[in-house]
Every structure is written in structure tokens, then in C-alpha cells.
Amino acid sequence: xxxxxxxxxxxxxxxxxxxxxxxxxxxxxxxxxxxxxxxxxxxxxxxxxxxxxxxxxxxxxxxxxxxxxxxxxxxxxxxxxxxxxxxxxxxxxxxxxxxxxxxxxxxxxxxxxxxxxxxxxxxxxxxxxxxxxxxxxxxxxxxxxxxxxxxxxxxxxxxxxxxxxxxxxxxxxxxxxxxxxxxxxxxxxxxxxxxxxxxxxxxxxxxxxxxxxxxxxxxxxxxxxxxxxxxxxxxxxxxxxxxxxxxxxxxxxxxxxxxxxxxxxxxxxxxxxxxxxxxxxxxxxxxxxxxxxxxxxxxxxxxxxxxxxxxxxxxxxxxxxxxxxxxxxxxxxxxxx
Ligand SMILES: [Zn+2]
Ligand SMILES: [Zn+2]
Numbered sequence: 001x002x003x004x005x006x007x008x009x010x011x012x013x014x015x016x017x018x019x020x021x022x023x024x025x026x027x028x029x030x031x032x033x034x035x036x037x038x039x040x041x042x043x044x045x046x047x048x049x050x051x052x053x054x055x056x057x058x059x060x061x062x063x064x065x066x067x068x069x070x071x072x073x074x075x076x077x078x079x080x081x082x083x084x085x086x087x088x089x090x091x092x093x094x095x096x097x098x099x100x101x102x103x104x105x106x107x108x109x110x111x112x113x114x115x116x117x118x119x120x121x122x123x124x125x126x127x128x129x130x131x132x133x134x135x136x137x138x139x140x141x142x143x144x145x146x147x148x149x150x151x152x153x154x155x156x157x158x159x160x161x162x163x164x165x166x167x168x169x170x171x172x173x174x175x176x177x178x179x180x181x182x183x184x185x186x187x188x189x190x191x192x193x194x195x196x197x198x199x200x201x202x203x204x205x206x207x208x209x210x211x212x213x214x215x216x217x218x219x220x221x222x223x224x225x226x227x228x229x230x231x232x233x234x235x236x237x238x239x240x241x242x243x244x245x246x247x248x249x250x251x252x253x254x255x256x257x258x259x260x261x262x263x264x265x266x267x268x269x270x271x272x273x274x275x276x277x278x279x280x281x282x283x284x285x286x287x288x289x290x291x292x293x294x295x296x297x298x299x300x301x302x303x304x305x306x307x308x309x310x311x312x313x314x315x316x317x318x319x320x321x322x323x324x325x326x327x328x329x330x331x332x333x334x335x336x337x
Contacts, residue, residue, distance in 0.1 A: 065109040068227065072190050072234035079240050086189035086239055096304040097186040097297075103308050104194040113201070151224055155277060158208070158225070163280040165207045166273040169200075174322040178203065181315045184303035188262055188296050192237040197315045229276050236275065243289055253278055260288050262296040 077085040089098060107113040144150045169179035181197040196204070236258035248254025253274050261272040271288035274281045281287040303311045 062109050068230050069234060072231055072238065075235065076190055076238040076240055084239050086191065089189060095187065098189060100304065100308050100311060101185065101189060101191040101195050104196065105191045108194050154225060159274060159277045160280055162208060163274050170270060174319055177318040177322045178315060180298060183262060184298055184301055186297045186301065186304055188237050188259060190234050190238040193233045197312065199315065199319065232276060249289065250278060252276065257289060259293045259296060260291060263293045264295045264297045264299050268293065
């Protein structure tokens with residue numbers, strides 16, 4: 001019983017409950033995938049490979065995202081109480097930082113984010129993705145017939161890729177200029193997950209989705225993976241601030257671990273790069289726990305002052321500065337190695 005600390009038990013019950021709700025909600029989609037197998041390639045192509053699709057407003061997309069966010073906000077409210085939850089802050093105490101999170105959330109649920117991301121970056125990642133996904137395809141599903149085993153293998157594999165992508169985002173100068181927009185949130189809440197600059201979205205489209213194409217994965221495993229990681233990502237940005245006991249130490253990244261990653265304190269830099277499984281941070285020696293986070297954000301934060309459009313431009317400007325070796329913000333020197 002000592003293993004089952006209160007936090008771990010609460011989280012385990014949360015996970016079981018959320019998985020059950022997801023399975024019920026997406027049962028038809030999963031069932032169709034079994035009945036009428038469609039490759040991941042076709043599914044992802046629909047999402048990323050047709051510019052016209054990106055412009056389509058899709059009610060199903062809107063409700064799916066709202067549904068996921070509602071679950072995350074509900075879990076957070078039950079966990080921390082009304083006075084400390086993101087929902088109350090969004091309704092009553094909105095800061096400039098939270099307004100930015102809200103802005104990206106609205107873009108995401110109205111299906112405008114992907115379209116703007118392509119338009120405002122000349123679709124660099126999108127085009128590269130199209131070229132690679134057209135020429136490379138395997139299908140892991142042929143070798144691993146059991147969906148849950150596929151899910152575990154794909155999680156480990158894609159998490160390893162995501163770990164290194166995130167590590168590079170902190171260590172490569174120009175990449176950090178883009179990624180620091182996500183870190184510019186002065187306060188974290190469930191919706192902070194959506195705060196991603198368009199340029200980073202293009203990089204993610206290429207680097208994080210390509211592994212699924214190259215490795216191949218049946219649609220049903222991808223759907224499960226996508227929704228579980230989506231919900232989990234919302235929770236680790238929430239106000240929950242729990243380390244989830246042994247579960248957060250050895251299985252899934254806890255909100256506390258990700259808060260440490262967002263810390264403005266230099267002693268917390270370059271830890272907890274994983275967003276889902278803790279295994280790769282543990283194996284690479286970058287896992288950190290048991291520490292107090294006084295303040296999240298950047299030490300020298302140019303964001304959240306002049307409004308969202310100025311913030312979006314700042315990232316373009318800093319990226320160009322880093323590429324052409326002009327002056328870069330001071331805290332960059334501490335954040336990347
Ligand atoms: Zn980061
Ligand atoms: Zn984050």
C-alpha cells in the first residue's frame with residue numbers, strides 16, 4: 001500500500017476514467033478503422049496533405065477538441081478546486097499571458113491554426129512533410145498484430161524522437177528562438193499547451209509526424225495515441241502541480257515535472273524534455289523532481305506586453321537574429337548549451 005500514495009491512486013483512477021470515456025467517444029471511429037482498415041498514411045494525408053482541407057471549418061474537429069479540453073478542465077477543477085483552476089482564471093482573472101493561450105486555443109478549435117501556420121511560414125514543414133510522406137512508407141502493423149502492443153511500441157519510439165526534437169529545440173540557437181515562445185507563458189494553465197508559434201508547428205509537423213509515417217502505424221493505434229497524449233499534454237500544463245507519486249516518476253510525465261521544465265530558474269534548465277513517458281529522460285539523465293518552482297517563464301521575457309501580434313512578430317525577428325548571428329536575447333545563453 002505504501003506504493004499507492006494518494007496522488008498515484010488519484011491519477012490511476014483519473015487515467016482509467018478518461019480512457020474509458022475516450023474509448024466510448026471514439027468507439028465508432030476505432031471500430032470503423034478495424035472494419036475498413038485505412039493506413040495511417042491516408043489518415044495523416046487527410047490531416048496534413050491537402051491544403052483545401054486545412055481551410056475547411058469542421059464541426060467534428062471543433063467538438064473533439066472541446067471535448068478533450070472539457071475533460072482536462074474538469075479533472076483539473078476536481079483536483080485543485082474552483083479557486084485555483086484554469087477555468088476560473090480564464091473567466092475572471094485573465095492576464096496578457098493567459099489571453100495569448102486563449103488566442104491559440106480558439107485558433108486550434110476553429111481549425112484556423114493549421115491554415116495560418118501554413119500561410120505564415122510559406123508551408124515549409126508542410127511541403128517537406130508531403131515530399132517525405134509520398135516517398136517513404138512502411139507498415140509496422142503487419143508485424144505487430146495486437147493494437148495495444150503497437151501502441152506501446154509506437155509510444156516508446158515516437159517519444160524517443162520527440163525527446164531529441166525537444167532537446168534540440170533548447171540547444172540549437174535558432175530553434176530555441178522559436179521554442180521559447182511556448183516558454184514565454186508567465187503562468188501555466190491547461191490552455192498553455194496550445195501556445196505554440198506557427199513556425200514551431202511547421203517544425204513539429206515535419207519532425208514529429210514523419211516518424212509515424214516512416215515507421216508506419218495502423219490508424220487505430222494512432223487515434224488512441226493521439227487522444228491520450230492530447231489529454232495528457234493538457235493535464236501537464238494545468239494547475240494540478242502534482243508529481244503523481246511513483247506513477248510520475250516511472251511511467252508518465254507529471255504536471256510537476258513539466259512545470260520544472262517551464263521554470264524560469266536557471267538551475268531547472270535542460271531537464272524533463274519528455275512530454276509523455278518518463279523513460280527517455282531517465283535513461284538520458286535529464287529527469288528532475290522534488291524541487292520547488294517559484295516562477296515559470298523566461299528570465300528576460302519580451303512577450304506578453306504589447307499584444308499577440310507583436311509577440312508573433314518577436315519570434316520571427318529573434319529567429320532571423322539567431323540565423324544571421326545578430327544579437328540574441330540574454331537568457332538564451334543560459335537556456336541552451
Ligand atoms: Zn521546452
Ligand atoms: Zn510545455
